[in-house]
Amino acid sequence: MRLVATALAASALRPTPTLQPQASGLYAHLPFCRRRCFYCDFPVVVAGDAVKEDRVAHYVSLLERELSKQPRSSKPLATVYLGGGTPSLVEPRFIKQLLDAIDAKHGISSKAEITLECDPGTFDAAKLQKYVDAGVTRVSLGCQSFDDEALEAAGRAHRRQDALDAVQAVKRVGPRHGWSLDLISGLPGTTPEGWMETLHEAHSLNPPHVSSYDLQVEEGTAFGKWYSDGESNGRPPLPQDEESADAYRVASSFWRSRGYLHYEVSSYARTEGEKSRHNSAYWKPRASWLGLGLGAASSEQGARFSRPRKMKDYEAWVADGAIVPESSPPHGADALEDELLTSLRTAAGIDLTRVRDVYSSEYERAVRRGAQEAIELGLAVVEGEVLKLTDPDGFLFSNYALAAVFGEVGDVCV
Ligand code: SF4
The missing domain is CATH 3.80.30.20 (tm_1862 like domain)
Incomplete structure (x- = not known):
């Protein structure tokens, strides 16, 4: 897997x-x-x-x-x-x-x-x-x-x-x-x-x-x-x-x-x-996919669930009705962080106009602020309205760039 x-x-x-x-x-x-x-x-x-x-x-x-x-x-x-x-x-x-x-x-x-x-x-x-x-x-x-x-x-x-x-x-x-x-x-x-x-x-x-x-x-x-x-x-x-x-x-x-x-x-x-x-x-925002079998993960619009990883536990879970707990998709800062995490893995990056339209202009400004240091270090770029990590160093040090962006996103008061 x-x-x-x-x-x-x-x-x-x-x-x-x-x-x-x-x-x-x-x-x-x-x-x-x-x-x-x-x-x-x-x-x-x-x-x-x-x-x-x-x-x-x-x-x-x-x-x-x-x-x-x-x-x-x-x-x-x-x-x-x-x-x-x-x-x-x-x-x-x-x-x-x-x-x-x-x-x-x-x-x-x-x-x-x-x-x-x-x-x-x-x-x-x-x-x-x-x-x-x-x-x-x-x-x-x-x-x-x-x-x-x-x-x-x-x-x-x-x-x-x-x-x-x-x-x-x-x-x-x-x-x-x-x-x-x-x-x-x-x-x-x-x-x-x-x-x-x-x-x-x-x-x-x-x-x-x-x-x-x-x-x-x-x-x-x-x-x-x-x-x-x-x-x-x-x-x-x-x-x-x-x-x-x-x-x-x-x-x-x-x-x-x-x-x-x-x-x-x-x-x-x-x-x-x-x-x-x-x-x-x-890697799409609010992705949905089905999961099946031992340890498999599934997601419904970003609400994720992992099946048991041990065979006995998985068998018991199936015998009990294979219940997938109901949970709401993430929203606000959690949803944006999830979207940043997946979108910035890709060469396509994240569209900042979408961040503004879906989340708010405060969040868009926070992402831009958080990305500034990564941009100065050559780990990220903004092309048009799209924020991307650079290849290879941005991808390589994505944790560093993401931590800075998450820090700003987490500080937004809504
Ligand atoms: S043990 Fe793990 S890494 Fe090795 S073949 Fe099986 S799944 Fe792949």
């Missing part, structure tokens, strides 16, 4: 609203993985090389029960994202069963972008063709690196050759909405030269879309334990902050100089039409 989920206060617990959701997209979580990568804090179920069919059948039946409790969406879905976990560990007939159930409940547009996250080493062209026959139109391929030592040090189950074979399989099948190649910078033991080699190898495969994430060391993960004292304890060292920042700058300049659009902090598209439609919806 690629999106950070947001928990909702337990005090807001009330039955699922009967209003029709406004979402045009749905995220479904398929948690099975061969092993747990050393950096991963996603809700996953470690299943070895082959997931037992009865486990998958049971999980898909839970998803169907959750679906049966959801209010029907007001319009057919334009995007479906099957993330994980490693969805490509799941047999294609289960993916078809799930997509059929989603279609029966909400309707899936005939032109919908339907993405399946796939990991190298878990599928071949014949299996991928079956996913496509089931309705999948786009693949997000978790290559992460083309350096075998970095893959090993990160606990990945695949190696460089598996990634190359996987790309050939994807190209042979040719999903209608293309594919994305996912990379992680800052893996332990990665040198600047090694990162550059990974970028060149990735580019030689001519991916329509690239997602490039910076390694985050989270508490509770193996990396969190091993590197918590700042020492590598005999393991390949983590890059220093400045090296990680350089890896980000290098990647941004590498892809842009080859014509890719750096349209969001971590996302590059070869052309306008090859941007991820599903992920782009997350």
Whole structure:
């Protein structure tokens, strides 16, 4: 799963609203993985090389029960994202069963972008063709690196050759909405030269879309334990902050100089039409999307909810009626901060006339005041009436720029 989920206060617990959701997209979580990568804090179920069919059948039946409790969406879905976990560990007939159930409940547009996250080493062209026959139109391929030592040090189950074979399989099948190649910078033991080699190898495969994430060391993960004292304890060292920042700058300049659009902090598209439609919806103001499955987040006009992250808790939640607590969308400063957080992730930035019209001229002035220092430091610009973070340093230090803007927005008295 690629999106950070947001928990909702337990005090807001009330039955699922009967209003029709406004979402045009749905995220479904398929948690099975061969092993747990050393950096991963996603809700996953470690299943070895082959997931037992009865486990998958049971999980898909839970998803169907959750679906049966959801209010029907007001319009057919334009995007479906099957993330994980490693969805490509799941047999294609289960993916078809799930997509059929989603279609029966909400309707899936005939032109919908339907993405399946796939990991190298878990599928071949014949299996991928079956996913496509089931309705999948786009693949997000978790290559992460083309350096075998970095893959090993990160606990990945695949190696460089598996990634190359996987790309050939994807190209042979040719999903209608293309594919994305996912990379992680800052893996332990990665040198600047090694990162550059990974970028060149990735580019030689001519991916329509690239997602490039910076390694985050989270508490509770193996990396969190091993590197918590700042020492590598005999393991390949983590890059220093400045090296990680350089890896980000290098990647941004590498892809842009080859014509890719750096349209969001971590996302590059070869052309306008090859941007991820599903992920782009997350970054719209007051976004709505449906969630399904273990740990999945959903949002109704900015009011977010995260499902339980442990399987037993998720099963119990479904058995109790899959109740999504009713909550009002954020408003005032909270809504504006939410909008700043998502809009400023994108190259499109935030339209200050919209801030004035939707929130008030006081808030617009506060955003301009808060952004001033970031502008002076070269981290942000105002073009026309649009505030944007600069690429790469504004994106890189977005937390700094956002903190200054939030400080001013929070001080507005309304
Ligand atoms: S394959 Fe992805 S979801 Fe699974 S353990 Fe590794 S990082 Fe986590």
